[in-house]
Amino acid sequence: MPAVDLTSRPSAGPVPATYLGLLAREWEATMPPVLIRSRFLGLLYVLHARADEIGHVRPRNGVDVVQDLARGACLSTEDAVRYLAAAMAAGVVVRQSPDVYALRPAAVPDWRAAVDHITATQERTTP
Template sequence: MPAVDLITRPSAGPVPAAYLGLLAREWEATMPPALIRCRFLGLLYVLHDRADEIGHVRPRHGGDVVQDLARGACLSTEDTVRYLTAAMAAGVVVRHGTDVYALRPAAVPDWHAAVDHITATRERTAP
């Protein structure tokens, strides 16, 4: 789905709408290229798409939320976990319990913390 469709279609509620507005209009422009190249940005769009009206992302159809996000973003489960943790380090996602994530429209995300996390975990998992 083109980014324009994500921006112009109605969101599920005020939190996802605010998150998408920041993501598409501000955050993406300030994001280091390393986050865009590694598909981190795509996961953030999938998180928005899966969020309910208050910004919570829960498992769909009784499944696992991480596997659902991985399928939606065309990522491996391992990469999805790494990118979710990086999004939490950046301050744009928080975790509620074991299977619920929440969008966090933050004014100033720490993208460098996300890059540091992704780089560090990639080095540990490299053969």
């Protein structure tokens, strides 16, 4: 079996490793249920999986980064945009440029800000 170069694989590196550790061990346990039920948590795992060794998430294979994340998390593009904005409000993701996002292993994410953003941007349906 050939050796694997961990530094050239997506999600291998110090920032993604720290992010995944926080996500799996601490953040998920403190995350409000509404974020977990809304697939927000799934998007955070996909962000980790798509990040390079310094924690940047860039377009792959000529596909828009948001569309790629939406496909990976089984979300509509609109929901992916909403959840990315919620992750930025929580402080766990920042936007470096129009097509690059970066993981931010924050010590204390503001999950309430993420919930507020998601509930404020939900489609309102009238019966």
